[in-house]
Amino acid sequence: MKGWSGFIAGCRTAAVGRWAERLGIGLAAVAVLPPGLLFVVLLGYLALPVSRSALRGDDLRSLELTDRHGEVLRVVRSTPWGIAHWVELGEMGPYLPGFAVEVEDRRFYRHRGIDPVGLARAALANLRAGRVVAGGSTITQQLVRNLDPGGARTPTAKLSEALKAVRLELHADKRTILEAWLNRVPFGHGTWGVEAASRRYFGRSARELSPAQAAFLIAMARAPSGYDPYRRYARALGRQRVLLATLHRRGRLSGFEYEQALAETVRVARPRDRFFAPHFADMVLARGPGLVKSRESLRTALDLSLQRVCEDLLERQLDLLAGNRATNGALVVLDRRSGDVLALVGSRNWFDPDEGQVNACLSPRQTGSAVKPFVFALGFEADMNPATILPDLPTWFDEAGGRYRPVNFDREWRGPVPARTALASSHNIPAVRVLEAVGPDRLLGFLRAAGATTLKRPARHYGLALALGVGDMALLELTNAYRVLANLGEYGPVRLLADEELPEPLRLLSPEAAWLVTDILSDNHARAPGFGEFSCLDLPFPCAVKTGTSKDYRDNWAIGYTSDHVIGVWVGNFDGSPMRGVSGVSGAGPLFRDVMLAAQRAEPDRFEVPAGIVSMPVCPASGVRPGPHCPTAVSERFIRGREPRAECRVHRLVPFDRLSGRPVAEVVDSAGLDWQVVEQHPPEYRAWQENPGPLLPADDGGAVRAALPAVLFPDDGAVFKLDPDLTRQAQAVRLRAAVPDGAARSRTA
Known part of the structure; x- marks a missing residue:
């Protein structure tokens, strides 16, 4: 060790000396x-x-x-x-x-x-x-x-x-x-x-x-x-x-x-970490650690340029809705044919420390009316057609859990409504009538087959209200379910990776039933009674689209497709709080339009019409072949072999007394009579025809005029359950009543 001490003493600094001393100790340990x-x-x-x-x-x-x-x-x-x-x-x-x-x-x-x-x-x-x-x-x-x-x-x-x-x-x-x-x-x-x-x-x-x-x-x-x-x-x-x-x-x-x-001037690139489409990238990486170790580069299906546009459009729309208490949103763009996820925005800002990393594309929410197209598709699979007249009247529906009475979004009733108009204008009561005929269990089975993983309860739990979206679905799954309609009834999973092999598509609907829904959802004229002729849903090319709003304006949706893309948009709040008056057509609808216009860099082709579709004229009031007294006829589409064979009996030629203007029950002398064409609907519409004002649901399933003050809401025996996450004030029950014509103030006993 003396030699090492001499070496250390000869070093000029303590740092070198300490290093040499430690090395010497190590060598000495080996030397023993x-x-x-x-x-x-x-x-x-x-x-x-x-x-x-x-x-x-x-x-x-x-x-x-x-x-x-x-x-x-x-x-x-x-x-x-x-x-x-x-x-x-x-x-x-x-x-x-x-x-x-x-x-x-x-x-x-x-x-x-x-x-x-x-x-x-x-x-x-x-x-x-x-x-x-x-x-x-x-x-x-x-x-x-x-x-x-x-x-x-x-x-x-x-x-x-x-x-x-x-x-x-x-x-x-x-x-x-x-x-x-x-x-x-x-x-x-x-x-x-x-x-x-x-x-x-x-x-x-x-x-x-x-x-x-x-x-x-x-x-x-x-x-x-x-x-x-x-x-x-x-x-x-x-x-x-x-x-x-x-x-x-x-x-x-x-x-x-x-x-x-x-x-040469050596230019160093600006320091920037590549971190784009974070929710989408998280989804890819969630497939497991083996994905990271097995490859050095993974080409996904995403289109980054479209992704950036979508992120900007979402931010802009939420800025416009700030006064309506809408704080967040999400959207997804799918390739109609392959199911490639071209863009996916899971929240307003991934870097928000509180809720930014929540991926609303995967979070289940109430769908509202966005589920109605599948109800009508199953109806068309059965014996219904777009001209079928559906009663839009106050109606009680009997279910295992009790009686159920839905209302329309605007609290109005429109009497006899063609299925085309009922779906395009999103009327609630006709949709529930269709599901009553189809069966909630069949709709639930279809949605699960179309990729819904969040509808885990039995059909009796949802009941007929499933037609109005009481079941929760994730935006990505619901948007991909619309691909079934866009692809003429065939289901296939979405694709995250560009080279991912997918299974053969599974047929869930006939091409004709799927196309009829597409035709209706792209019919701006049929949509006009509910949304107006010039709504944000009217695009300059063929586009089928449906909106949805859940209870208390907590969620609103706009989902639709062209022959190229399927796009889904959700707007709402992650904490479940209601927005202020934001519906699907005012919140998600404008964003859907902007995203669709951005995605469609060229005008899409028209929707392919299956060979099993035929057209024929029908009377719009009865939905069957025009009779001799029908004032007009419209062209409607049908599945071949299911065209209506009956002739219209709604329009009838009725004699009226020229002096009194009243109809004549029995014609004795035709002198002094005027013959006029009138609409005579089945008895269940009588109260609606006589008085388009407040109606009450009758026990027989029809409707009667309110002769005395009566409570319209809440229903007799209704049970309300309080949500522990919301304030009592936010859960106050609003009373609605029907009042006789001419009454300024009414009081019930």
Whole structure:
């Protein structure tokens, strides 16, 4: 130990002395072993195999998510320390490997892991400087250290590092070692390896680097924080200049290349982390960790340019709705044919610390009227057609849980309504009548087959109210269910990855039934009674669309499709609080229109008409063939073989007394009579025809005129359950009553 003490005393600084003292203690510990045993231990250690996966970089491959056009969405860290992209030595270009050897370990191809000459040179440099200015580590030793980034830096660790380097050289060739080092060397900012560094700092692959850029990277490798190009660019550039001179002097660069490298302005790319379409990327990564380890690049189905437009449109619409207490929204754009998710925005702002990372595309919400198209599709599968007349009257429906009386959104009744108008204008009572005929269990089965995973309760739990959207569905699942209609009855799952293989489509509806719904949802004239002729749903090309609003304006939806795209939009609040007067046509509808116009970069084709569709004239009041007294007829579409065969009996020629203007029950003398065409609907419409004012539901399922004051809401025996998450004030029950004509004030006993 005296020799070591003398060496320490000769050192100029305490830092070098302490390092030498620790190394001496480590060597002394090894020296106490018997030489023979020490030799056997060393041989056994050196003979141990080396992990080939570490040299291949199996543990150091970052996953790069790109959109369908190759634009990077996100780079997922392959290790806790940062991002790396493993490339073979031959893919690093003509400069990086040679520059690295020349600067970091000139004797790399002549030593066997440890370079005594390099160690001596480093020791001499440290003694002259009075501090540690050179380490003398070979590339092999640095690789050993990089394989354990969190390892200690003690002299004992350095000795272990040297032994591991020798062992590594015994089991791997120089090319493999150099490739591994270049792929594992740190470059700061969570970047490991020359490929990841090239992409981050220069926006290009390592094989595309110029000599000036390659020298800049190698300069950074010596001390990434000391030569950080964002904070210490001048220092890093100075180091690069020194390296360029060294490379020129040693013949690695010709005079022309050297002059060009000095003249080149090395521009470092702006620091930016690729983090686009975050909710969508989270969905892809949620498929499991094996996805990250199995591939280095994953091309998704997303269209980043469309995604950015959709994000901006959502933000703009929510700004307009700020006064209506609408704080959030979501939307999804699907390719109609393939199911590719072209855009997906799960919330207003993913970075919102409170609720931004909630993905509303996956969160179940009440669908409101957005589920009605499936009710009518199943009705068309049975014996109904678009001309079928449906009673829009106050009606009690008997269910297992009691009596149920739905009301329309505007609290009005329209009497006899064709199915086309009832669906297009979103009348509630006709929809419930259709579901009563079809059966809630059949609708529930269809929705589950179409991908709904959140409707887990039995049909009797939802009852007929399922037609009005009391069941919860996620936006992505509901939008994809609309693809069934757009694809003429065939269901297929959505696709997140561009090269994902999907199963064969499953037929859930006949092409004709699906097309009839499409025809109705794209009929602006049929939609006009409910939404007006010039609503936001009227687009300049064929587009089928339906809105929906849940109770108390908590959610509103707009979902629709062209021959190219299927788009779903949701607007609401994540905490479930109601908006103020925001319906599907005022909240989600305008956003749907904007997104559809953005997605349709060219005018879509018209919807394909199945061969089983025929057209024929019908009387709009009766929905059957026009009779001799029908004043008008309209062309309607039917499934072949299901055209109405009966003739209209609603329009009748009735005699009226010319003097009194009253109808004549029995004609004795035709003199003094005027014959007029009148509409005579079935008895259930009588009260509606006589008085289009307040009506009360009758026990027989029809309606009667209110002769005395009567409570319209709440119903007799109704039970209200309080929501513990809402205030009592927000859950106050509003009383509605019917008052006789001419009454200024009424009082009930």
